[in-house]
Amino acid sequence: MDRGNTTIQPTTGSNSSQTPVAVSAAHLAVAVLLFTTFLVGVVGNGLYLWVLGLKMRRTVTTLWFLHLISCYLLFTLLIPFFAIYVLMGFHWVFGMAMCKLLNACVSVAMFSSVFLLTLISLDRYTLTHHPIWCRHHRTLPRIRKLVVGVWLASLALSTPYLAFRETRVVDGGRITCINNYTLSGDWNGAEIQDLDRRVHLAVYMARFLLGFLLPFCTIAGCYGRVGLEMMEKGLARNRKPFKVMVAAVVSFFLSWLPYHLYHGLKFFKDEWELDTILIIYTLTSCFNACFTPVLYLFVGRRFQQVLRTSLLALFLDTFTKTQLGFG
Numbered sequence: 001m002d003r004g005n006t007t008i009q010p011t012t013g014s015n016s017s018q019t020p021v022a023v024s025a026a027h028l029a030v031a032v033l034l035f036t037t038f039l040v041g042v043v044g045n046g047l048y049l050w051v052l053g054l055k056m057r058r059t060v061t062t063l064w065f066l067h068l069i070s071c072y073l074l075f076t077l078l079i080p081f082f083a084i085y086v087l088m089g090f091h092w093v094f095g096m097a098m099c100k101l102l103n104a105c106v107s108v109a110m111f112s113s114v115f116l117l118t119l120i121s122l123d124r125y126t127l128t129h130h131p132i133w134c135r136h137h138r139t140l141p142r143i144r145k146l147v148v149g150v151w152l153a154s155l156a157l158s159t160p161y162l163a164f165r166e167t168r169v170v171d172g173g174r175i176t177c178i179n180n181y182t183l184s185g186d187w188n189g190a191e192i193q194d195l196d197r198r199v200h201l202a203v204y205m206a207r208f209l210l211g212f213l214l215p216f217c218t219i220a221g222c223y224g225r226v227g228l229e230m231m232e233k234g235l236a237r238n239r240k241p242f243k244v245m246v247a248a249v250v251s252f253f254l255s256w257l258p259y260h261l262y263h264g265l266k267f268f269k270d271e272w273e274l275d276t277i278l279i280i281y282t283l284t285s286c287f288n289a290c291f292t293p294v295l296y297l298f299v300g301r302r303f304q305q306v307l308r309t310s311l312l313a314l315f316l317d318t319f320t321k322t323q324l325g326f327g
Contacts, residue, residue, distance in 0.1 A: 041290030255288035
């Protein structure tokens with residue numbers, strides 16, 4: 001990787017206390033927005049998990065969305081760390097271990113949510129085009145095995161972060177959390193940079209193909225076929241299902257494209273030179289994790305009914321206990 005004449009040193013006890021650059025108004029605004037997104041996401045995804053896990057009968061559909069919302073909640077819980085990172089001018093203060101662990105968790109959440117969205121779109125397709133096959137093969141035990149496979153595959157694809165991610169001191173004494181694909185302490189040698197670039201390319205292509213391009217084509221293709229089938233058979237009397245399907249495809253594309261664009265541009269620029277795109281992909285990824293569940297709220301009327309009933313029952317139960325305790 002071309003790093004120019006910039007000298008990068010690993011963090012040590014003497015330089016890890018360097019102060020970050022002054023916080024700009026833009027960074028402050030982004031951090032406030034991220035913290036707000038975190039609060040909304042925790043409440044929203046928590047409600048979803050509560051209803052799906054405890055208040056609804058376990059079906060194939062609820063199992064899909066139970067694990068999908070779990071991915072979103074995992075991502076949401078990581079937002080404060082990255083909000084602080086932005087707030088401090090991209091100065092990493094959480095240490096080497098958290099640099100590896102947090103990025104690995106982000107990767108697990110990303111891959112698992114993408115794979116689950118892809119399987120959900122395939123599930124919608126088979127229900128529409130192969131209903132008889134689904135009646136005999138679309139069972140909870142088989143879906144559970146698929147879900148376990150998704151989590152295991154996501155963990156396997158995220159292990160490079162545990163090996164490659166590390167903290168480094170860049171110009172100005174700022175500590176950054178970046179990838180070292182050669183696992184070498186010498187970042188400035190020509191051979192090391194060439195090896196770093198080749199390993200980076202292999203990791204990026206695997207992440208881009210498996211985490212974006214193939215899933216996006218599958219999701220768009222499945223929902224496109226489902227929409228055509230519904231139109232041909234007159235199964236949809238209103239345009240709501242089509243709007244939801246289009247919104248799902250567009251949301252997926254806009255949420256994850258900046259993420260892969262950022263990692264692709266790192267072939268030409270250093271990570272600390274891409275702060276603007278980093279902010280954009282952080283915001284889109286966080287919005288995806290926190291607000292995409294709202295999209296699926298409009299899909300299931302049964303879920304809406306159970307949610308309203310459960311919240312009303314919870315409110316009445318809390319109010320009754322309060323009356324008994326203080327009346």
